[in-house]
Amino acid sequence: MSIVISHKWLEEYLGVNLDVTSIADMLTNAGLEVEEQINGSSLSDKFVIGKIIATQKHPNAEKLNLCQVDVGEQVLDIVCGCSSVVANAFVVVAKVGAVLPNGMEIKPAKLRGEPSNGMLCSLSELGITKESSGIVLFHEPVELGQHAAKVIAFDDVLYDISLTPDRGDCFSIRGIAREAHALQYGQLMPEQTANIIELNSSEQYPHTPQYLIHKINFANQASKLAWQCRLQAAGYQSQNFWVDFTQYIMHELGQPMHAFDADKVAGKPCVRFAKENETITVIGGKKYELTPEILIIADDSGPIAIAGVIGGENTAVSLESQNVLLEIASFDKEKIAKSTQLLSLHTSASDRFARGVDPYALHLAHNKVAAIFKDNIESVRGYSSKIKPVAVLLEYSYVQKVLGPSANPKQLIDNLQQRAFKVEHNLDQALITVPTFRTDITTKIEVVEELLRLEGHQHWQCSAHSRITSKAVDYSQPELSFELLAQGFNEMLTYSFIDPKWLGDHFNNQPTLANPMSQDMSVMRPSLIPGLLSSLQYNAKRQLSSARVFESGKVFQSNSECNALAAITVGEPEPTWPKADPDDFYFLKGLLSKMLSNVADINFKKCSDNVWLHPHASAAVYASNELIGHIGKVHPSIQTKFGLKNVVTFEIYTDKIAMTKANNKVEPISKYPLSKKDLSFFAEENISFADITSVINANKIPELRKIELFDVYYSEKISYSISFTFQSTVNTVSDSDILEHLSNIVALLKSELNLELRGDL
């Protein structure tokens, strides 16, 4: 949320000169961040005031208009893309030869066959504002052909100030002036004092502490040029007198107002909650369904405005309006905030009400109205009163507790007096009366925040380093990804929401976004694999079809989420010298085994139910009988879908792995020789290597230290060549012992798995 403030308006409001160079920094340091400072540009006399005499649609382009523009000494044909051009409006014309602040020079041109000798300018094109919704349009007569710079205050400086939600008090010239003056002069600006209007009414409306309706006989008309310029520079659309007047007062004082066409209102308007099924068509033509939580203004016929947000179209003022009902009200900020959220409708009025409007501003606004319209005011009804400010009791010790022992509470609290707070010290505490415009301050922590803000965060004393340290936490715990980095894997980060088309029919209860950025980012990923494949596809399209990548992040199920780590190798190795082994299943399996070597009892079991993986070339990974992930070749149909080749992956759920750094006990090194014996077997094709090792391991031979596969080939049968290593810690294992162990093994493998020994023992 931001507000655009004119430096000149600020000075005019304060009646003093402010230093342009320092005010932006001061505001920023006070928590009113000046996001941009726009310095008025110097426009040449090629920029003049013109009047649109006639306008028609461009015959060859739907979005363009042909305008005849009178610039005094001549009438120019100008093609304009702005949709709001209208005959009799006054505009700023850049004539041929004019140079826009962005460096573009205006030249005679033909646009889709139609001549164009100049350009109708918007405020942003003139370099006055950052953005603008269309060209500058005036409705009040101005002398044609005169230098535009003389008409619009170009030598102004605009501050685009970003406002935090707590600072409703700064949502006006009055509020910013208060801050700017205090920053530059160290004290609060002299506030215009309003005559408090105390009006009683038997009827009191809900959540509406003050409510005034002025009936004014004042025919609508074009608004003053000075207002139009200021409003447009501040980002409002100038329309007609009544709309501009309410916007002008709101921008200056922070008090939103609404003008109804008095002759279109049936009976006496009142404030109430909407009824079930009531609707309203608001200014601009959009229709809203109302609910009983929404505060509205209603007349005898029904809703005529959404309280504090926007007026209805039926009762809106037009140029024909002769009498208006001018509403000035104080609404509870929570109620207006709720209306805007329920309706998703934000207006400059609701932005102010939702942040809190100074109840005193109602009286300032009323005084303005009374002064301007004097005899035209037919009646004033409603209720309003003197405002009772909030008082907060603050202990000195609390100030020090929050801000630090270096704080001097009494002195800090005294500073508040320069900001219209009233302070009564009493022993070790103070009673602080908060000015009405600070609707954000009601508790002692909010007062402390203000104390710190006035003192400045920047210069607040910082504690010694020794105070902020304590027992260091051990972060030496290795991350699983360390091994992957060492093997040349690139870490990726993909979006947690993915395209549902990748999931097919397999994940019916997957958490899905109600309001995704787009359909292809709408479902929470059950796996890291599709996101990685999609990123690999992106790379493959850029001639990077061979890669090793990984990602760690959350994966989601219907009611849970879990940290996961996935790695993928893809592509055929390029022919290189020296020759490199291709990345395959066994490369990733070896890598995963190494990564998890500190985790107890990792084992791999054939599996065929992972949707991403090849049903006959994938395995489930278990740690102590708990499933911790999968590994395998990516399903060929998925590889094809992503346009990738030779894709192997694993994904493990790292939350399920206890990353305990085991302190290994050192085993004594045997001083006896080891003996190796190689045997080869023929096995039926349904016998896996794991079947063989489990039979051998079940036999538990203490001297058998290692069983290593050194060759496997497939013909009609499978041939496994296995190396057996024997060693004892107590003696030399004799040849006859080895022979006995091996004959037992051979016999077991024969009887349990029907393995045939090739050759002799």
Add this chain to the structure above:
Amino acid sequence: MSDSGTETLAQLNAELSSKIDSISDFAEFNNLKSEFLGKNSALNQMFSQAKKLEPEEFRAQADMINSYRSSWGQVFQAKQSELKSKQEYEKLKQDAIDVTLPGKNMPKGSMHPVNIVRKRLTTILGQLGYKVVDGPEIEDELHNFTALNVARYHPARGMQDTFYLNSVDKLLRTQTSSIQIHALKKQKLPLKIISPGKVYRRDSDQTHSPMFHQLELLNVAEDCNFSDLKAVLIHTFRELFGQDLKFRFRPSYFPFTEPSGELDIEWQGSWLEVAGYGMVHPNVLAMQNIDTEKYNGYAFGVGLDRLAMILFGISDLRQMFQNDIRFLSQFAGEEA
């Protein structure tokens, strides 16, 4: 000994000195060796002659001859080992390789820049005693908003666009601050935690991504205050960006902290916003039944992606999630 004998030996000595250098193989070497030290060598003949002399004279002659013999022996010894090592060197030539051929391709892995920053920060803050905790990314209104003092219709809920899930009351967390609530519920006070992780907002352009990363710090104790918070922030960012880093602390607003502020650092001539900070709002603590007269806390949050962009000069946030390997591999060897 006769003068002529002495002369002859000196002549032979000079002859050997000049000949030995030109010897290049073992055949020449053996010829020369037998010529000077062999059975029929001049030296041997002189020795035979000397035997015929008086014992006294013989001893003198023999001493002289033997000193030449031993000196020449050393010359041949030296030459022999020279030839031997030369022969061995020649033999090794057969094993010659082209050392300029490429080494085996060892691809260099790379950590994602966001995670490089995350690791650096967890190390810096770990050394201050902060412990990493993890929290859910799918949250509910209570943890993401209500318990963080963002009332249902508070304007701050409009500050960020939230992703909602189809199931009732579920949303993607919009900030890692929701971790504060989980931590305050579960852990005992005092509490020092950091929580890095993904957050989600409905926004996408050059500087906004619908998914990005934050790191949240929370310290709740009987004795912690705003001065401490400033010290932690200054320490953290100096460790990350350099010891002469300049700061701008500005008041700001967050519903879950009070006072609240934003921190800018001076980087390459301009001020860049890097953190939001503040004292934990007493309402946040009170909602977890913590005595706010006894305890208070401080917290800050940083955008990891943003810090990575500043540190590594990345101009488009979206590049972070495009996963172009040509981008990622530039972080190979970057120390975390």
